[in-house]
Amino acid sequence: GAVVSQHPSRVICKSGTSVKIECRSLDFQATTMFWYRQFPKKSLMLMATSNEGSKATYEQGVEKDKFLINHASLTLSTLTVTSAHPEDSSFYICSARTLGLKETQYFGPGTRLLVL
Amino acid sequence: AQKVTQAQTEISVVEKEDVTLDCVYETRDTTYYLFWYKQPPSGELVFLIRRNSFDEQNEISGRYSWNFQKSTSSFNFTITASQVVDSAVYFCALSDHMEYGNKLVFGAGTILRVKS
Numbered sequence: 618g619a620v621v622s623q624h625p626s627r628v629i630c631k632s633g634t635s636v637k638i639e640c641r642s643l644d645f646q647a648t649t650m651f652w653y654r655q656f657p658k659k660s661l662m663l664m665a666t667s668n669e670g671s672k673a674t675y676e677q678g679v680e681k682d683k684f685l686i687n688h689a690s691l692t693l694s695t696l697t698v699t700s701a702h703p704e705d706s707s708f709y710i711c712s713a714r715t716l717g718l719k720e721t722q723y724f725g726p727g728t729r730l731l732v733l
Numbered sequence: 734a735q736k737v738t739q740a741q742t743e744i745s746v747v748e749k750e751d752v753t754l755d756c757v758y759e760t761r762d763t764t765y766y767l768f769w770y771k772q773p774p775s776g777e778l779v780f781l782i783r784r785n786s787f788d789e790q791n792e793i794s795g796r797y798s799w800n801f802q803k804s805t806s807s808f809n810f811t812i813t814a815s816q817v818v819d820s821a822v823y824f825c826a827l828s829d830h831m832e833y834g835n836k837l838v839f840g841a842g843t844i845l846r847v848k849s
């Protein structure tokens with residue numbers, strides 16, 4: 618149980634284009650999903666907290682117009698990197714919090730984004 | 734403010750050796766949760782354990798064991814008889830008792846290399 622998927626696993630795009638990353642909880646309902654960014658050999662940095670049916674809460678320093686987050690259902694959250702630039706290249710990981718075990722976050726496999 | 738310190742940046746051991754990964758945390762909350770996650774080269778974070786602040790019992794799961802000591806604010810992780818497949822980055826994380834959100838604060842991670 619508690620499986621989270623992400624799609625795509627890897628994406629290469631040209632500078633200026635937008636990229637959408639999907640995060641799905643496959644076997645449970647997630648009222649809250651989290652989006653993280655991880656640079657090579659670094660720890661995870663929380664970007665935003667996404668609650669189903671409401672606006673995402675962004676961490677300080679994260680541009681909400683740049684990183685659009687939508688949490689339309691209890692099993693799906695999307696992160697759209699708008700007008701991507703090379704400095705947006707990173708490993709993006711989502712996690713979902715279960716209803717039953719509120720304190721535990723289960724993570725997706727991550728999406729590697731490379732902006733040329 | 735919450736903080737997690739993993740002082741060991743990288744550890745190398747030979748297969749079958751025991752290894753302990755250190756984790757020291759800071760929080761003002763009386764109710765909190767501690768986690769360990771494993772991140773193999775594939776990138777996906779694998780949940781290993783959750784411990785709440787009221788449960789100081791040490792836990793053993795196969796070759797893994799955890800030592801939670803509130804007096805020293807530590808939550809150390811020991812792998813007994815290490816194997817090559819244990820090679821990964823290990824993250825310790827802390828979450829407070831927020832009713833809605835439960836943000837995770839991650840340590841910097843410890844790279845474990847197990848050589849055959």
